[in-house]
Amino acid sequence: MPEAVAERRYEPVIGLEIHVQLSTRTKMFCGCALSFGEEPNTRTCPICLGHPGTLPTTNAKAVHFALMIALALECDLAPRSIFHRKNYFYPDLPKGYQISQYDIPLARNGRLADVRIHRVHMEEDAAKLVHAGTSGRIHGAEASVVDFNRGGTPLVEIVTEPDLRTASEAGDWLRLLRATLRATGVSDVNMEEGSLRCDANVSIRPVGESTFGTKTELKNMNSFRFLERGIEAEIARQEAIVREGGEVEQETLHFDPTSGALSPLRSKEYAHDYRYFPEPDLVPIAPTDEMLARARDALPELPGARAERLEEDLGLPADTARLLAFRGELGDFYEAALASDGGVDARALATWVTNDLQARLGDGEDPAESRVEPAALARLVGMVSNRRISQSAAKEVLDVLAADGGDPEQIAAERSLEMASGNELTEIVDRALEQNADAVEKIRSGNAKAIGAIVGAVMRETKGRADGGEVQRMIRERIGA
Amino acid sequence: MSELLQLTAAQAGERVRSGDVSSTELFELYRERARGDDLNAFLWVTDEAPTAPDGDAALGGVPLAVKDLFCVEGVPSMAASRILEGYRPPYTATAVEKLVAAGAPVLGKTNMDEFAMGSSNENSGFGPVLNPWDRGRVPGGSSGGSAAAVAAGLAPWAIGTDTGGSIRQPASLCGIVGMKPTYGAVSRYGMIAFASSLDQCGPLTRDVTDAALLLRHMVGRDPCDSTSLEFPEPIELPTADRLDGVRLGVPPELTGEGVEPGVREVFERTVKLVEELGGSIEEIGLPHSPHGISAYYIIAPAEASANLARYDGVRYGPRAGDGDLLSLYEETRAEGFGAEVKRRIMLGTYALSSGYYEAYYGQAQRVRTKIADDFRAAFERVDLVLTPTSPTVAFELGERTDDPLAMYLSDYCTVPMPLAGIPAISIPGGLSEGLPVGIQLAGPAFSENRILSAAHALEQAIAFEGRPFDA
Numbered sequence: 001m002p003e004a005v006a007e008r009r010y011e012p013v014i015g016l017e018i019h020v021q022l023s024t025r026t027k028m029f030c031g032c033a034l035s036f037g038e039e040p041n042t043r044t045c046p047i048c049l050g051h052p053g054t055l056p057t058t059n060a061k062a063v064h065f066a067l068m069i070a071l072a073l074e075c076d077l078a079p080r081s082i083f084h085r086k087n088y089f090y091p092d093l094p095k096g097y098q099i100s101q102y103d104i105p106l107a108r109n110g111r112l113a114d115v116r117i118h119r120v121h122m123e124e125d126a127a128k129l130v131h132a133g134t135s136g137r138i139h140g141a142e143a144s145v146v147d148f149n150r151g152g153t154p155l156v157e158i159v160t161e162p163d164l165r166t167a168s169e170a171g172d173w174l175r176l177l178r179a180t181l182r183a184t185g186v187s188d189v190n191m192e193e194g195s196l197r198c199d200a201n202v203s204i205r206p207v208g209e210s211t212f213g214t215k216t217e218l219k220n221m222n223s224f225r226f227l228e229r230g231i232e233a234e235i236a237r238q239e240a241i242v243r244e245g246g247e248v249e250q251e252t253l254h255f256d257p258t259s260g261a262l263s264p265l266r267s268k269e270y271a272h273d274y275r276y277f278p279e280p281d282l283v284p285i286a287p288t289d290e291m292l293a294r295a296r297d298a299l300p301e302l303p304g305a306r307a308e309r310l311e312e313d314l315g316l317p318a319d320t321a322r323l324l325a326f327r328g329e330l331g332d333f334y335e336a337a338l339a340s341d342g343g344v345d346a347r348a349l350a351t352w353v354t355n356d357l358q359a360r361l362g363d364g365e366d367p368a369e370s371r372v373e374p375a376a377l378a379r380l381v382g383m384v385s386n387r388r389i390s391q392s393a394a395k396e397v398l399d400v401l402a403a404d405g406g407d408p409e410q411i412a413a414e415r416s417l418e419m420a421s422g423n424e425l426t427e428i429v430d431r432a433l434e435q436n437a438d439a440v441e442k443i444r445s446g447n448a449k450a451i452g453a454i455v456g457a458v459m460r461e462t463k464g465r466a467d468g469g470e471v472q473r474m475i476r477e478r479i480g481a
Numbered sequence: 482m483s484e485l486l487q488l489t490a491a492q493a494g495e496r497v498r499s500g501d502v503s504s505t506e507l508f509e510l511y512r513e514r515a516r517g518d519d520l521n522a523f524l525w526v527t528d529e530a531p532t533a534p535d536g537d538a539a540l541g542g543v544p545l546a547v548k549d550l551f552c553v554e555g556v557p558s559m560a561a562s563r564i565l566e567g568y569r570p571p572y573t574a575t576a577v578e579k580l581v582a583a584g585a586p587v588l589g590k591t592n593m594d595e596f597a598m599g600s601s602n603e604n605s606g607f608g609p610v611l612n613p614w615d616r617g618r619v620p621g622g623s624s625g626g627s628a629a630a631v632a633a634g635l636a637p638w639a640i641g642t643d644t645g646g647s648i649r650q651p652a653s654l655c656g657i658v659g660m661k662p663t664y665g666a667v668s669r670y671g672m673i674a675f676a677s678s679l680d681q682c683g684p685l686t687r688d689v690t691d692a693a694l695l696l697r698h699m700v701g702r703d704p705c706d707s708t709s710l711e712f713p714e715p716i717e718l719p720t721a722d723r724l725d726g727v728r729l730g731v732p733p734e735l736t737g738e739g740v741e742p743g744v745r746e747v748f749e750r751t752v753k754l755v756e757e758l759g760g761s762i763e764e765i766g767l768p769h770s771p772h773g774i775s776a777y778y779i780i781a782p783a784e785a786s787a788n789l790a791r792y793d794g795v796r797y798g799p800r801a802g803d804g805d806l807l808s809l810y811e812e813t814r815a816e817g818f819g820a821e822v823k824r825r826i827m828l829g830t831y832a833l834s835s836g837y838y839e840a841y842y843g844q845a846q847r848v849r850t851k852i853a854d855d856f857r858a859a860f861e862r863v864d865l866v867l868t869p870t871s872p873t874v875a876f877e878l879g880e881r882t883d884d885p886l887a888m889y890l891s892d893y894c895t896v897p898m899p900l901a902g903i904p905a906i907s908i909p910g911g912l913s914e915g916l917p918v919g920i921q922l923a924g925p926a927f928s929e930n931r932i933l934s935a936a937h938a939l940e941q942a943i944a945f946e947g948r949p950f951d952a
């Protein structure tokens with residue numbers, strides 16, 4: 001192998017395809033309620049089971065939610081978008097076609113942060129197949145059963161341009177998208193539960209090259225961790241192929257979360273000619289000015305704008321502001337705490353929320369559902385700022401708040417965690433001076449460093465409940481140094 | 482008893498409302514007739530007498546024959562296909578529901594070409610229907626069972642569906658009235674789909690008044706069918722017996738070549754009659770109509786290939802295969818569908834395939850637009866278009882089964898209207914060689930009242946007397 005190839009550096013090119021389940025009350029094209037773990041096949045009707053003679057009708061709320069997404073992603077909206085039939089046979093597809101959108105999608109040409117949005121379109125979800133047997137797939141299964149509860153759930157598909165360059169960039173951007181969608185309230189956006197699903201298109205090219213390499217499609221990465229691991233693995237696999245002088249094949253790869261391995265889907269599972277054609281049973285979606293105004297009015301402050309506001313108005317560091325904005329539930333908690341106490345230091349509070357509080361929450365736990373009240377955290381941070389309690393004591397109080405809830409002042413008092421002050425501290429300092437007469441002598445004779453021993457004694461005596469600077473000041477005052 | 486059979490549905494309904502006849506007596510009379518069906522017109526006849534409708538029910542309790550393409554809750558609804566054998570839907574089609582509510586209880590389900598694909602009824606999964614005028618001949622299709630049942634007095638009236646001529650052509654071949662309304666006028670919900678952008682249901686009746694009466698209670702916007710529309714005016718019962726001031730256009734493209742002499746003779750007689758009734762005749766051009774059959778046999782099979790994909794043996798209907806997914810699909814569909822249905826699924830699948838879509842489906846849609854434009858231009862000069870309904874009278878059983886193209890040409894005169902989405906009626910114009918000849922009147926979208934009115938005037942003047950049964 002020529003050395004040049006071995007040393008050549010490659011740049012990954014990544015695009016994402018995201019499916020978002022909408023939190024409408026009913027399905028995309030019929031009146032069945034959406035399903036949340038009900039008994040299989042109890043959320044069905046002749047329409048979503050594809051009975052002969054049934055017809056779809058478009059869920060207006062789903063269109064409203066989809067318009068909100070398109071506006072949140074700053075897209076151009078089609079004046080008349082149309083549905084198409086995407087034809088293929090599979091047991092999870094009761095009609096033998098999926099109603100989707102094809103060449104005239106709801107919206108195009110959007111943007112979220114640095115990533116361009118190629119298109120946003122609406123479609124219906126497939127039903128859920130469960131395969132008995134070890135393969136976990138339909139091929140080789142002993143038997144397969146279908147639960148049509150999920151079939152017909154409204155989906156919005158978001159396709160990005162290939163603007164991402166690393167796995168972690170892809171993960172970060174997807175977190176921003178999730179925060180944005182969560183803020184709009186149109187979806188639960190839960191990757192584990194499948195209300196947010198992400199496929200990735202990955203290719204590599206020599207750094208400096210402007211044409212794209214052959215891409216592969218990665219499926220089944222149902223967490224942020226798996227998404228990043230999957231993309232990393234695929235980049236490494238493609239680099240190894242190219243460095244060996246081989247060529248990447250265009251294929252669809254299935255990510256196995258237990259092994260972290262990527263395996264090609266059998267060609268029959270994806271090599272379809274979908275024979276798209278316009279769905280004759282539905283009329284075009286032609287958003288009126290009223291519909292657009294309603295969708296626009298329904299949009300809350302989105303994470304991008306929120307990060308800017310937190311940074312500019314409150315002076316938070318950019319990273320902290322983004323963290324609070326992109327994890328909207330943290331930001332909400334933060335802003336609730338801030339509002340409960342006008343005097344609290346915004347920057348200090350932000351650090352407490354993003355570091356200490358977050359560390360005490362379960363993975364992905366919404367702080368609003370923890371035992372810590374926003375006002376309690378604000379009071380605790382205020383106590384630290386006013387030097388009524390030390391940092392380490394405050395952390396102890398937060399442990400108690402996180403475990404049992406309660407009032408920080410009361411917890412600090414009960415556990416004697418408040419700073420020693422007044423007579424109590426004067427007595428302790430005086431006692432320390434008596435017991436360290438030699439150190440006092442050294443200070444008087446010009447050895448300023450000797451003060452450390454006395455401060456140390458005070459700290460030992462107060463179990464850290466004293467402010468070091470304040471203790472030094474008192475010692476100097478007492479011995480007239 | 483036999484005297485009741487001579488009545489039109491509207492007349493029979495009047496008798497019930499006036500108290501001369503009980504709705505039960507009327508229903509039982511027709512139930513007996515339907516059970517004695519020796520034309521294979523019915524696939525199912527009800528066992529139960531319906532609860533008598535209100536004395537003032539608009540349709541007077543006059544029983545209704547329903548094409549097997551309509552879903553009726555708990556009643557076999559198979560589209561005359563073996564692939565739906567034993568299927569009993571959990572819901573009822575909107576059109577049927579509306580008619581039952583208006584006082585027309587379901588008498589039975591009528592035979593048809595499988596999934597409405599055919600022009601002779603020979604494509605039924607349950608055997609052909611015989612034409613009551615000559616049992617060696619076909620009744621036309623696909624609504625052949627409905628047409629034969631009404632013509633033979635087995636049912637007072639019926640509903641059918643028309644995709645390329647499936648109401649009008651069998652009405653023509655059986656000597657009755659059949660009307661295809663404007664696309665969107667009647668809900669398609671519960672009509673087993675063949676070609677969704679063309680399918681439309683309508684009445685098959687003994688006379689024009691019955692057609693108007695039935696249609697009046699079928700039309701209207703249905704929230705279950707996005708493509709349905711509110712009918713802009715009530716459907717009137719026609720009374721006209723003159724055509725003064727009515728301008729009728731005759732397109733040479735649909736009245737010349739290919740129309741057999743006997744049919745042309747009846748058509749020319751009708752043209753003269755129009756002028757005698759005070760109407761005017763003008764030659765108009767529908768230059769793209771001759772391409773209607775070609776466009777139709779791309780668009781309809783394309784839509785059908787998707788519409789029929791749901792018959793996979795997974796959720797309902799018979800299931801075949803050895804348990805493997807592919808064999809489930811292949812064998813269920815191989816055993817369940819008939820030859821013509823398979824042919825059209827293949828045609829449609831091919832026409833939509835990657836690389837062929839533009840050349841076939843795209844081109845056919847452009848032809849469709851041209852055909853609609855032709856009609857639009859014509860209706861700027863004339864009120865209605867007049868043509869024969871079928872180029873021939875009823876042909877012999879088996880005559881065209883080996884020649885699909887010859888069979889497809891049976892719809893030559895009826896295909897342009899559904900492609901344009903416009904309404905059209907077929908009324909009996911007379912006999913040729915002892916067999917009925919239908920005359921077609923077409924008008925712009927939602928001109929049903931205009932069509933019915935002109936058809937009524939012609940009907941009075943023609944005074945078609947033929948009836949292939951003793952009453």
